[in-house]
Amino acid sequence: MSELKNGVIPFSLKDLIVISKLLKIELDKLILTQIPDDDKVKIEQSVKKLNKPKLKLDKEGFTFGQ
Numbered sequence: 001m002s003e004l005k006n007g008v009i010p011f012s013l014k015d016l017i018v019i020s021k022l023l024k025i026e027l028d029k030l031i032l033t034q035i036p037d038d039d040k041v042k043i044e045q046s047v048k049k050l051n052k053p054k055l056k057l058d059k060e061g062f063t064f065g066q
Contacts (some may be wrong), residue, residue, distance in 0.1 A: 016031060
């Protein structure tokens with residue numbers, strides 16, 4: 001527990017689910033769901049290299065257009 005608390009090891013999804021249920025906290029409050037801007041740039045560059053024009057990253061996340 002002290003390793004989790006002190007950031008030595010990360011919480012697993014299972015840990016977060018247990019915390020969510022025990023403390024009655026919505027899971028989306030415990031999990032980062034937004035991609036940082038600098039990561040978005042790297043992801044967009046990688047997607048461009050894939051040459052898949054329908055695959056895009058918008059404000060909400062990834063989309064695969066028609």
